[in-house]
Amino acid sequence: MSKAEVISVRPAWQQELAQAIRSPIELGERLGLPESWVNAHSRARELFPLMVTRHFVGLMEKGNIADPLLRQVMPSNEEYLEQEDFVTDPLVEQDNTTPGLLHKYHSRVLVILRGGCAINCRYCFRRHFPYSEHHFGRQQRSELLAYIQADTNINEVILSGGDPLLATDTQLSQLLTELESLPQLKRIRIHSRLPVVLPERLTPALAKRLGDSRLQAILVLHANHPREIAAELQQALVAWAQAGVTLFNQSVLLRGVNDNAQVLAALSEELFAAKVLPYYLHQLDKVKGASHFAVTDAEALTIGEQLRALLPGFLVPRLVREVAGEPSKTPLELTLK
Ligand code: SF4
Known part of the structure; x- marks a missing residue:
């Protein structure tokens, strides 16, 4: 050939x-x-x-x-701007002893399934992450299954990266089959920005596989601006929702991109038209090289207030910050007390 x-x-x-x-x-x-x-x-x-x-x-x-x-x-x-509090590992993930696996949250385990992405976002909190040390191959897959079985508190697996949708449909289906065999698991969650930059990645075959799974399947999209929700993406998302996949979105609040309530309100409307619920609006993780994207906490809270005035409650994403070592995302107002 x-x-x-x-x-x-x-x-x-x-x-x-x-x-x-x-x-x-x-x-x-x-x-x-x-x-x-x-x-x-x-x-x-x-x-x-x-x-x-x-x-x-x-x-x-x-x-x-x-x-x-x-x-x-x-x-x-x-x-190139140096800022003391902007560091290479803002969420203190890189000392993790089990390569490819992050157990940050009580009932959920996060798997770095793929090291690459289909887009390099300049503000990415993992822009310095040593992906080469976190290869997820056959051995890591067995270790993951053993790890989950050894901790019955775990009921959800989050596929992250890089971007987990860089794995093929066959690879994802094989992993899903193995996870389905663990009775303690209830959900599988995929965190991905890939559909936003390659809408064709939302294949009907993968939607069917996930929708038919005994595990509840969730796709958490990462879109930051209403213009990212192209017509092709909207159609594919609606098809995934119809196949039985629950759809959420998380955004990062970024100066010069979406630091404006009107823009974020338009994003929520576009998402909901594609059957996606806006879920989180993240304050920027302080990663070295991205300080020019930072929005102050005071500005972020004002934008959050304006959003609440513009949108029904179910379309207002939760304004949060990820705090290293905390067992869940923290509402921004609680990080200021
Ligand atoms: S797609 Fe996600 S993980 Fe990849 S560079 Fe962008 S923010 Fe980072």
């Missing part, structure tokens, strides 16, 4: 992923951005590589260097 034939049998989402843009110059040319501006910022990709899918670029406004979607992926000189 020729290489071209091998490529042609890959699912559409993998083919699209293989064409992701990694060069600031190419990104700038596609969007008609000033060359001098692109050159001034592109060096920061040495801190964290640029990667973005063509689909996501297609949602950006041409010629706009302040576009909120572009800001999430374009390297910036501001990433």
